[in-house]
Amino acid sequence: MENLMEELLWRGLIQNQVPGLKNKLNQSTTIYSGLDPTSDSLHLGNLLPIIVLIHLQKKGHKSIILIGGATGYIGDPSGKKNKRILLDKEVLNKNAISIEKQIHHLLNFFSEKIEIVNNKNWMKNTNFVEFIHYVGIHFSINYMLSKESVKNRIENKKNGISFMEFSYSLIQGFDFFYLNKTRKCEIQIGGSDQWGNIITGIDLIKKKTGKKTYGFTFPLITKSNGIKFGKSEKGENIWINSNKTSPYKFYQFWINISDNEIEKYIKIYSFLNPKTIENLIQNHRKEPSKRILQKNLAYEMTRWIHGETKSKKIIEITSILFEKNHRIIHILNEKIFDTIYENIPHACLSKKEFNKGYFLTDFLKKIGFFSSKKKADFAIKNQSISINKKNVKKNFLIKKENIIGNKYILFQFGKKNFFIVKIF
């Protein structure tokens, strides 16, 4: 446990810390982090607290994950320039249930059991007057106004802050107090935007009980282009749920991380031990074109989230899809095509429909690979379309000969966009 703090620092998982944290981490204690059920799935952003809690638990601490059924109902103003869209209780409950399932799934992988609590269970019977008296008495308005999250919104006349959001940090502060009282929880962790809320909890516990508690935050991870990490180029979140982000896409996300960022991310996201990571980094630097770090991280993450079998399959089809020799594709068996079909964007078309005869541009639009014929047309002109790995030079009528494996046609746009059509 002595090295825990150093390891967390080495991994880049500590941005800000309460003094004395290091000593506290040297003895077994209880740590919690909360996440509000604003969606029915976790994404790479809110996976981070869970990763850190697992690290801590593995080193002998007890971790608690708090699902914010109550706080989600209020909406955390931290890190938000504008008002949040409010979710009603039913949605929050549904989200909480499916997130809890996901968390169990994530923990099973490590055979770790982490307690999951929901703050609606202790907030639902709270009386407003009692709460304000019990908690509000300890916080001056001056103190609350000085919080970064509040300050920003007060200066912003257009999107002022509601009293409800203003009170958010008191509820989160109370959560920490409650967990300290009932579960001897002494450390709260969160993303860097949670610093203010964590301090509120620490202050509340101090004032109520005189006990000293701790906290730390991890950095807000942004990519070099300024986009929040964990979002795709289009700004979509990369979700844990395979219906929202396909395992193939998930794998590709990691594979595509650039060299100058991959070292940082493998430290943050993978559970490989530091020595292994250092070795991989050395090897990667020798031959960056092998993409050792990207492949390792992509594999580690995909097998954690989507399982060993699935990730092996994805690696297999990835190597086929990105194979430079276009002849390879013609000697594959049907089973592999079936696997490809299941894992990448696809469409199916009846033989009857196919036999009507389509020009490539119309076909691409029809199957949904391109949203408009013009775009498809332009792509062909640019020679960025391939059929069955073979570059298309100009628009032509799709024929039977284009079907391979007896029932599939593989389309490719650019280097990394694939689409497969099944003719049945």
Add this chain to the structure above:
RNA sequence: GGGGAGAUACUCAAGUUAGGUUAACGAGGACAGACUGUAAAUCUGUUGGCUUUGCCUUCGCAGGUUCGAAUCCUGCUCUCCCCA
């Protein structure tokens, strides 16, 4: 309550003062091509739709004037600023 400014494509932002080469300058982003390693950087192209030498739809919304309107007129909605 009084006065002023504005609303243009994914975003920012020209054009509006004399109405017509304006699908709408430019920048960013995004996508593609070349080079590579499914990297970065760089250079090039694209960035409303279609039955593509042409047609249709688009400059806050609804009307009007005109052969013709993002540009002029009327009404409406919304946003911002200043003074009370």
